[in-house]
Amino acid sequence: MKVSIIGTGYVGLVTGVGFAKHGHEVVCVDKDGYKVDMINQAEPPIYEKDLKKLLEKVVSDSKLSATMKTEEAIRDTEITFICVGTPSKEDGSVDTSAVEKVSEEVAGALKKKKEYHVVCVKSTVTPGTTDGKVLPTLEKSGKKVGEDFGLSMNPEFLREGVALDDFLNPDRIVIGGIDQRSQEFVREVYFPFKAPILLTDLRTAEMIKYASNALLATKISFANEVSRLCEKMGIDVYDVMDGVGMDHRINRDFLNAGCGFGGSCFPKDVRALRSLARKEGLKTKILDAVLEVNQEQPLLTVEYLRDELEDLQGKKVAVLGLTFKGGTDDVRMTRALPMVEGLKDEGAEVIVYDPMGMKNFSKLVDGIDYADGIEEALEGADACIIQNDWLEFKALKSEDLAGMRRKVIVDARRILDEEELSENVTYIGVGKG
Ligand code: UDX
Numbered sequence: 439m440k441v442s443i444i445g446t447g448y449v450g451l452v453t454g455v456g457f458a459k460h461g462h463e464v465v466c467v468d469k470d471g472y473k474v475d476m477i478n479q480a481e482p483p484i485y486e487k488d489l490k491k492l493l494e495k496v497v498s499d500s501k502l503s504a505t506m507k508t509e510e511a512i513r514d515t516e517i518t519f520i521c522v523g524t525p526s527k528e529d530g531s532v533d534t535s536a537v538e539k540v541s542e543e544v545a546g547a548l549k550k551k552k553e554y555h556v557v558c559v560k561s562t563v564t565p566g567t568t569d570g571k572v573l574p575t576l577e578k579s580g581k582k583v584g585e586d587f588g589l590s591m592n593p594e595f596l597r598e599g600v601a602l603d604d605f606l607n608p609d610r611i612v613i614g615g616i617d618q619r620s621q622e623f624v625r626e627v628y629f630p631f632k633a634p635i636l637l638t639d640l641r642t643a644e645m646i647k648y649a650s651n652a653l654l655a656t657k658i659s660f661a662n663e664v665s666r667l668c669e670k671m672g673i674d675v676y677d678v679m680d681g682v683g684m685d686h687r688i689n690r691d692f693l694n695a696g697c698g699f700g701g702s703c704f705p706k707d708v709r710a711l712r713s714l715a716r717k718e719g720l721k722t723k724i725l726d727a728v729l730e731v732n733q734e735q736p737l738l739t740v741e742y743l744r745d746e747l748e749d750l751q752g753k754k755v756a757v758l759g760l761t762f763k764g765g766t767d768d769v770r771m772t773r774a775l776p777m778v779e780g781l782k783d784e785g786a787e788v789i790v791y792d793p794m795g796m797k798n799f800s801k802l803v804d805g806i807d808y809a810d811g812i813e814e815a816l817e818g819a820d821a822c823i824i825q826n827d828w829l830e831f832k833a834l835k836s837e838d839l840a841g842m843r844r845k846v847i848v849d850a851r852r853i854l855d856e857e858e859l860s861e862n863v864t865y866i867g868v869g870k871g
Contacts, residue, residue: 439463439627440515444508444540446473448484448601449560449594450521455489456605458496460630465511466504477504485767485794488602508540512547517556517627519592520544520572524561530709531717534571537561541575548579548587556588556623562707563591564648564714565641569616588620591640593647598701599765608633614643648714651707652725657692658699659731665695665869666738675869676852695869697825697850698735700762700771705732736773739823739848740780742866746846747820751785754843756815759826759851761795769798773850774825778803791815793828813841821846827853836860 439462443454446468458464468474473483480497482489496502505511512518522536537559544557557576559568568591573583581587591614596604611633615621621637628635638646665675675695683690699705708729712722740750747753762772769775774790781788782805789807792799796808809815812830816822819842824831832853839845845863847854856865 439517441465441627442467442511442515442518444468444511444518444520444544445522445536445561446470446477446483446504447521447523448486448598449596450519451477451482451484451493452486452489452596452601452605453519453521453560453594454502455492455496456602457627458499458501459492459606461501462627463515464496464502465515466502467506467508467511468504469506471506474504474506477502486601487599487765492602508543509547509550512544512555513551515555516553517558517623518544519558519560521560521594524563526706526709530713532562532564532567532706532710532713534561534563534567537563537567538571538575541572542578545576545579548576548581551581551586554586554588556590556620558590558592558624560592560594562593562647562703563644564710565644568614568640568644573616584617584619588623589616589640590614590620590624591643592624593643595647595650598768599763606631611635612638612643612646614638614640616640648707648711651703652711652728654692655699655704655708655732656724656728658694658704659728659735661693661695661869662698662731662735668869669871672871674867674871694852696735696852697739697773697777697868698732700773702768702770705729705771733776736777736825736850737780739777739825739850739868740784742848743781743786743821743823743846744784746864746866747844749785750781753786753820754818755781755786755788756809756819756822757781757788757790758792758812758815758822758824758831759795759828760790760792760799761826764826764828764831767794767798769795769802772799772825774799775802777823777825777850778806782806789815789819792826793830812838817841818843820844821848823848823850824853825850827851836863839863 441462441464443450444467446466454464454466476483480494524532527533611628613624668675679693712725715722760774791809836859849867852867
């Protein structure tokens with residue numbers, strides 16, 4: 439099929455490359471000429487595992503190209519996926535202005551199109567947006583939904599860092615449609631995929647995305663709350679969650695206690711669901727607690743250090759890991775930020791290192807030092823906090839800590855094996871008791 443994708447962020451580009459791999463002819467659209475040029479040169483504008491290799495292949499096979507010309511791209515394709523950003527507003531509600539703006543451009547293109555065309559929203563939008571905002575905008579084209587064009591909502595469930603793999607091997611594909619014809623059209627695009635397909639109406643598809651992310655975030659905050667109790671009782675929360683997760687009704691995923699969840703989805707989506715509920719006059723006691731636990735969790739690491747070092751004033755603390763998780767350069771809502779700010783508030787001298795997140799993190803905070811590598815970060819440090827799970831942090835050994843003044847390690851992701859560390863290392867694992 440001929441597919442256009444509007445927005446070449448990580449969702450749009452991964453979707454485009456994935457569809458092109460399965461033989462569709464894909465054109466990616468972006469307003470940013472620099473990104474368009476990069477994609478046409480098979481250079482991904484974002485870092486995502488395996489993306490470069492596959493992008494090179496689909497570009498050289500002429501299965502994927504990029505353009506700034508929205509109207510032309512829509513005219514020459516059968517279906518358009520809207521994959522633009524939907525950031526949080528101050529009050530937690532979702533800013534859908536980019537989706538609405540793109541819908542206007544799509545309407546302009548539909549006006550001139552004779553053949554049936556399907557518009558599919560992939561951006562994360564709260565229930566009621568696709569039929570309440572996108573549809574009326576598309577109808578301004580004078581074309582009729584159900585006759586001239588179809589409308590669908592197809593949420594993404596891509597984890598950054600493994601987004602391509604998640605796209606190509608999904609657990610399920612949710613296709614919301616305004617009618618059966620729209621649903622079937624989108625199902626056609628997913629024809630080569632093996633995953634179960636769930637067909638729903640538009641609002642259900644929108645809600646599935648929010649409810650999924652809110653439940654995953656709830657699992658994490660739950661594990662973090664149990665972790666605090668485990669610490670007091672001398673129990674290791676990781677052993678507890680291994681046992682809990684063996685129940686197939688629960689499963690072990692997303693029960694890792696640590697310093698909380700960050701990233702572009704969980705914090706934003708939980709806040710959006712809460713804001714939506716409030717608009718409907720409902721209370722959200724669970725979601726409120728999920729966010730509260732998540733806000734407190736990174737600051738616990740600062741407390742552990744205060745307890746261990748007595749006073750953080752003038753102490754040199756190294757923070758390893760700045761991105762919201764390993765394997766990405768993304769620092770959105772990273773737990774490193776409250777952690778670093780908490781350390782600074784206590785008067786600590788903070789030095790940080792991350793294999794990919796230094797540039798982005800430096801835009802968020804002032805008054806800290808940046809090291810070129812782990813060794814430099816640890817040199818003369820009184821303590822170190824491991825904030826994310828990059829492989830090179832997992833590989834840390836006692837000898838790598840040789841340059842530290844005091845060998846105090848707070849492992850906020852539980853990636854080190856305490857047994858492997860020598861006796862002169864004080865190891866504090868979150869939730870270890
Ligand atoms: C998430 C969802 O997983 C994905 O389906 C959705 O579409 C986008 O949001 P992503 O934000 O890329 O993906 O990262 P994910 O791997 O889910 O982790 C989110 C955050 O939770 C990270 O900060 C991670 O460190 C943290 N986390 C995850 C935990 O603290 N404990 C866990 O057990 C799992």
